[in-house]
Amino acid sequence: MYKSLLLVFLINSFIFSTVSFGQRNKQSASDKEYLIQKENRTIKSIKSSFKKSWGRTFINFTKNEFSLVSGINFSRQVIKTSNYNSNFNYLLSDFNKNVAKPGFYGGIRIDGMYKQKHSYSFLFTLNKLSTGTYYKDHKDIKPIVGEFSNFKGDEQFLTLNAASHLKKIIPIFNAAKYKLSFVAGPSFDLRLSEASIDNKVSSAYHKVFINGDIGLEFDNQQFYTLFIHYQQGLTSITKSPIKTNLNRFELGFMIKASDLF
Amino acid sequence: MNLISSISKSVLLFTTLILISCNKDSTNDEITLSYQYLADKTWYLDYSQTDSLIKTYIGQSTYFINFIKDRKTIDSDGFSGTYSVEKINNQLQIHVQAVTKQLNPIEYIYNIESIGSKHLVLSYTTGGTKTTLFYSIK
Known part of the structure; x- marks a missing residue:
């Protein structure tokens, strides 16, 4: 008698728990869906407000294309310690090396047209510089x-570089296929390393x-772009009275983000 | 004009980044660096200079002092004890508290004129006469 009652009770509890679990499951799925939709709406609204503000601010900057860039650089510091x-x-025999040492970098680049006339590019890269130091x-x-210095230049830097370049096509190839461009412009390095x-x-x-x-930049049928840049320090990277000029060559490779993703 | 405005905005962004990145005060770095160059080495006396008189000890059996990483020191005269680097009145100094072979306590202070990974220049003044000591590692 007790056994059959216990069995009925257990079956009932199982059915009720399954139903309530199913309801809870349904409830949580709809909650999840609601949250995803809300998240999507938020992302969409951020995207559209960003696009609007970008469009308002950079009204003359059109045909923007995002690319990924990476490459190697060769850097050298020329140091004058004065007094x-x-x-x-x-x-100095341990440190004085009049050579450029190799490092590497990677980042993103935006290419476009300014007022439908001038080609430009904005470049944002993280750079690992390893420099030779010449005193x-x-x-x-x-x-x-022996020869001594009271200052020892740092040889390793991690920097965030932002560059804006204007581009001019050099008409020596069939421009529909290959483009060779001359680029020039300012750039800034923010030193991130201690x-x-x-x-x-x-x-x-x-x-x-x-x-x-x-x-110089070489665009191969819009599949990829190879480039070589020379960056000359315009100001001393050290404080007075030490004057240090940092210059570097960059060999790089660029590919459109839309081709990759 | 818009190009100039965009470049100005980029410059402004960078300036903001610089302003928010803090600049740490580094008053103890000189002492830390001095310990780094001094410790775990045996320094041999190459030259001593009093006024304009320079004595050379290169190629001879010379005085040497060993500064150990745990701030202990021992020299060729048998003096052993502890040392510390301090900056007093804008002058880096090595303070040594030691005992002689006969266990008599002795304390002396050297001014650090110049310190590097291979060369150390110390000085002290007695009776108004400055003596400069030039050490190197072998």
């Missing part, structure tokens, strides 16, 4: 034999480096 003094000595002057600590302990002492390096860029 800088510190308690620290660096034997133009030295100090002596007599009677010790200074080494040697330079924390003097806080020698600026946060922002300003450069002037020139380069």
